[in-house]
Amino acid sequence: MRLQCNGFALGLDSPEGDFSFLSHAHKDHSAGMGRQKKIIASEETLAIVGLEKSACAIPDGVNLKMLDAGHMLGSRQLVLEEDGRKTAYSGDISLKENVFGHKAEIPQCDRLIMEATYGSDPVYKFPGYEQTYEQISSFIRSNDSSNILLGCYELGKAQEMVRILNERCGIAPVVNESTEEICRVYGRFGVKLDRLVIGSEEAEEVMNRRFVAVVPMRHAKRYFARRLADAFGKKTLCAAITGWALTMRFDADAAFPLSDHADFHELREYIIQSGAKEVEFFCGDGRRLLESLRP
Ligand SMILES: [Zn+2]
Structure with missing residues (x-):
């Protein structure tokens, strides 16, 4: 236009x-x-x-x-x-x-x-951010013996999720390389985001205990969570983070209508x-x- x-x-x-x-x-x-x-x-x-x-x-x-x-x-x-x-x-x-x-x-x-x-x-009426942030953190807290995959898009939403996990749950989540690249730009502009990059020593260490990962939407699916559960010998849950959660079903254990x-x-x-x-x-x-x- x-x-x-x-x-x-x-x-x-x-x-x-x-x-x-x-x-x-x-x-x-x-x-x-x-x-x-x-x-x-x-x-x-x-x-x-x-x-x-x-x-x-x-x-x-x-x-x-x-x-x-x-x-x-x-x-x-x-x-x-x-x-x-x-x-x-x-x-x-x-x-x-x-x-x-x-x-x-x-x-x-x-x-x-x-x-x-x-x-x-x-029908698209989102709850306030405070309410949705609290729902997500309470899902993380009440499943603290499971590994958790939170699926969202990597540009913007993933960084918001990292910040929520830092502030509300005291967790530095595991992120993939493309989310990390964007997190670095956020850092250049003074936005602090604590996260662990997959493949790094710190991430490996956390993944051998219990981890929360912010992943692309395509990986927040039950079949993928089952594969990770087998690989790490720990129950693994997945959740979709998107505004479409108000009207769509996802192949996930939970879905939260957080939208930007x-x-x-x-x-x-x-x-x-x-x-x-x-x-x-x-x-x-x-x-x-x-x-x-x-x-
Ligand atoms: Zn946009």
């Missing part, structure tokens, strides 16, 4: 344009961005995707600002003003303050281009508070959201 501003074409999470805005580092937003040599994004996002050299300043005459999106490290929204008219682009957002102290600011705008990942159905997206009701509130007269969705199905706002 592109916006025209002051004679420039601005790509929104797209490499097409005179310059581009990259909202955050997830692949569905950053794909192809290596082709763009002029990118406006937070320092953190550019570091995660390895495109620091493509950072560009806001061109003269373009009135653009970035707001926190609360979705993952470095995630931002964009507000562009031209001739007194404001357009906001949300990328992915979370309105609740997360374990790292971030949440989305709500832009004031005339036109809103936004995500609607969980905007298809009011806004739910249906938060998206609705976001639209109302933005004051936008025009609303467009770039992902997800927002028809029921708009219906719910009709007088």
Whole structure:
């Protein structure tokens, strides 16, 4: 998607344009961005995707600002003003303050281009973070004689899980190499995450006693947990950590609806508070959201 501003074409999470805005580092937003040599994004996002050299300043005459999106490290929204008219682009957002102290600011705008990942159905109403963090920690504590696999995506959610395990359970979880790479970038920006990298001596030692591992979703499955139980001679449980846990079944011992997206009701509130007269969705199905706002 592109916006025209002051004679420039601005790509929104797209490499097409005179310059581009990259909202955050997830692949569905950053794909192809290596082709763009002029990118406006937070320092953190550019570091995660390895495109620091493509950072560009806001061109003269373009009135653009970035707001926190609360979705993952470095995630931002964009507000562009031209001739007194404001357009906001949300990328992915979370309105609740997360374990790292971030949440989305709500832009004031005339036109809103936004995500609607969980905007298809009011059934998507997530419990507060505090409640979900507590449910996850209590699952870890009440199964303290078992090894545990917590499945989530590796960019953003895995780091959130590491922090929750550090703070709530006093546990440094085992992580794989690709999660470790992202944890290192978080560390460069001052986010402390205690973890053990699989294959290291410390991880081997812990894995011979009892361990909690933060793993990609594909490994938080019962068949994989059974293989680990055989290999380590210890009962192994697995849990899926995703917002889709509200409506989907997983081949796991537990599922927790921890999401770094806004739910249906938060998206609705976001639209109302933005004051936008025009609303467009770039992902997800927002028809029921708009219906719910009709007088
Ligand atoms: Zn995202």
